[in-house]
Amino acid sequence: MNINKYKTALMAFGLKEDEAKVYVAALQLGPTTILSIARETEIRRTTVYEIIKALTNKGLMTTELKGFKKLYCASHPRNLVSIFESKKDNLMSIVPDLTTIYKNQGSENSIKTYESLQAIKSLYLEILDSYRSGDFCYVIGDTDKFIKDDPKFFMKYIEDRAKINLDIKIIVTDSEASRERKRNARNFNSQIKILPKDTKLSANFTVTKKLFLTQAVEDKHLAITTNNKEIIGLQKNLFEIIWNSIPE
DSSP, X not given: OOHHHHHHHHHHHTOOHHHHHHHHHHHHHOSBOHHHHHHHXXXXXXXXXXXXXXXXXXXXXXXXXXXXXXXXXXXXXXXXXXXXXXXXXXXXXXXXXXXXHHHHTOOTTOEEEEOSHHHHHHHHHHHHHHOOTTOEEEEEEOHHHHHHTOHHHXXXXXXXXXXXXXXXXXXXXXXXXXXXXXXXXXXXXXXXXXXXXXXXXXXXXXXXXXXXXXXXXXXXXXXXXXXXXXXXXXXXXXXXXXXXXSOO
């Protein structure tokens, strides 16, 4: 049994490390005593007692009496899902207000950096949310490198983008996958042109009505955006010059 895997997942869920240890130990042991859990986890009994109280408050532990002995039991793992859904519902109830605050604080000449895969994925979701029917989306880059870090996420982004009535033009480096995407471009509501063979790109750029994005696609997760109208206009013009210079 890979205890570390379960512990890591529970910590990502929001439990502290010792809480995750105690919960997994209680699952393994069944109804048991604080002493048994302390021995299993190598955590002091007094600390285990406090952890069990915290887990009980979270709905993840219960107690039962067997004769005069009090035993401690882990709640069924499906309770984790119920707790997560409850937290999600609470969060979603305030997202509209938080979104309004976020939009009202935006500067018209901001430069932002994103330095992790999760931050970059969140950025693309923001871009997707910003599109309106009739907007444009122009991209130059290496699509294979763009997708590789999380193929499922980025393919869904491309599919969701295709559902919006956009002017999507994409210039990509040459590869078998790129040629296949060009053949199927209509399925994704886009037009694609391919750069000359052996062209190498270490970054992609995307220009939309509201921002210009440059994303490193080689060795590290880094993206930089600006919403400056002059820079957006310049990059749009440069894209169109390159687009018109490439034959169909």
